[in-house]
Amino acid sequence: MKIRPLNQADLIQARQLWEACFHDHPAFLDWYFQTRFQPEDGLGIFQGQRLLCDLHLAPRQIKIRNKIYPSAYLIALATDPAFRRLGLAKNLLTYALRHLAAHRRFFTFLLPFHTMFYTRLGWGIYADHRLYLLPKGTFSGHSLSKALHGHDQSDLDFYKNDADQKLLEGIYHRAMESRDGALVRTEQDWTGLLLDLHLEHGRIWLAATNPKADPQGYAMVLPPSPATHGRPLLRELAYLKPHQTMGLAQLAPYIPPGTCAQFLGRITNVRSALEALPYPLLTAELVMEIIDPLLPENSGLYLLNLTKGRMHVSRTMGLKPAVHCTISALAALATGSCSPQELVNTGEIALDDDLLPVLDALFPPTTNFINEYF
Template identity: 25%
Template sequence: MEIRQLQREEFDAAIELSQYAFQLTMSPEDLEKLKKKFKPEQTWGIFDGLELNAKLTLLPLQVYIHGQVFKMGGIAGVATWPEKRRGGMVSRLLTHALKEMKSAGQSLSFLHPFSFAFYRKFGWETYIEYQKYVIPIDKFPVKHKAEGIVNRDIKDIFELNQVYQAYASRYNGTLVRDQEWWQERILNKNYRTAVYYSEAGTPQGYALYKIEDKQLNCDELVYENETARLALWTYFANHDSMITQGKFIYMPADDNLPFLLDDPRIQQETVPYFMGRIVDAAAFVEKYPFSAIGQETRLTLKLTDHYAPWNEGIWTLTINPEGKGCLQRVDTSNSDENIIAADLNLGIQSLTTLMLGYQRADDLNKWGRIEGSRESVSALKRVIPIKQTFLLDFF
């Protein structure tokens, strides 16, 4: 068995496995389009001779964390032939991918799981959910006459991305989108667009939507301020002769729309979405913007990570008064790790969900996911800034 990157001529083998595993049937035209876009260097496979047994795609991406840009390895397209399953192939691929991500400086990894329990075994943890609404047209927000204008069917990537960046950087875990991502992943889905421009002509909000069978389906509602939000909702409400309801997905978990409606009794659903994982704890901590509390914080952490052994062990976490962090491994060469007293014991999953802002240190301690004294837990909580997690994309 050999793990290696695919070659261009192995596209057919890869797509055959994908179609079988994900129960897809693609037209010859779609297959030809995919073949032209195929980047074999991003797909890793396990081969038995020339036969592809399992594969995954490793996407080089970037995400916002507390307004800063971090390199992230996106795991996608994990597939194995059914007769080859239960042989540890996915485990080997994921372990290999972790090494590749560390080498590439990708201190984080995200994936969309077919099973949360399965990927938890390998160190990934839930970091995001989104809200989904179905709203009858007569319960849409009240129309407002806003300053500025809303223009329809704007496909200017620079303008859309300008609004997206301002919005996405307010959250943890959102993707940094480049022009190729917009072209190949967003604007290729035949969305209608609506862009709100301020009186000064500056784009400050947009929506991506479709109208089908008297329903408005909105996948992205992005705005920089309340004026833009109200203007876009008024634009939607002006479709009252065309639609009976709207379906809005990928709304952030802290969205307050129901509270703002005259009648908040609408269909609402919270959907667990992506999982995240710290790949390289020391590199992630070095760049992470901790809260500046005006004094140094020093804690000893015993970190568990069975699939990324470079993270496993006892570390000293030091955060200076300005919020600059450093994770240094404790030298245990002359002692037994098991008898060294750490302030906090935790696994890579707890560290990930804590530092992405999805969970709080005291809650993780209450649930047994972080072990340590109340003082140590409180000290850790003080230096982790609070920010909502969110993701508008899929891969």
């Protein structure tokens, strides 16, 4: 067996493998394989010319702690049913992480179908993925406004509209400016999102003071289904003013069967990750031990030297570590998805007591948001 990047001649097999493992609309797959997916962004395990297992490393720009980084969204990890339970998926993921590290992508993320499979391999909680159930009968702009705003005296109502993609892009961009972590959507990202919404018979509602006023937000709504017990589903909500999303607190979250409510993130290279992040203008030094169950080259002792906010990381030996940290906990620290104290409580971090305030200062918790499937 051989692992290698895909090429144009492999696309027929790649699509057949996708269709054997997942249940996506043919029109979406037509667009994805003809327009979106570039063969060199896929990796596969081959036996001769036969594709047994593949993974798509979709290039993305993400924001971590208000700084933009190149990354990869790992999607469609698929194994030929006749070759499952042979460890192929784990081998391909290991190869993919090293491939990304070699291409200077220190962080990658995915939406898991089996959370435990990934967390035991070093993935940690990264970002929220939130869908919400709307009340039955939410079919008009007024009922949608009532569901989202309740009895608040909001001056916004919702109006059905075939919204211009550029308009939605602008609202999303402004809405995500208030978040420390988010996906930076490209035009192709938007094309895929809106195509998926269309194929699911979803609607877009624009929020404004009246039908002719400038929109202040949008809501993407999916129709009722047996899985939601006849209730519409709020696919995405974005406002120019972030406080207007407070109405989400009164809605029930919805997790589609076979998916997770959170994205998982993974560090591919410890030194690259720690040196790339922004830090407060502090000076500190500590020795950290990293435990990586999948990439032994990441495991070991690191000397972290922070001088006025600039981090320098080097490998070291023979020093006593002040912090013991799993690679999954490092992903949570780096992205701010968990506080240091939370990770101490779960046993993913052990440290000298006097270092907790230092980690709190270096890695404050924040909120990350991604709402994509592809």
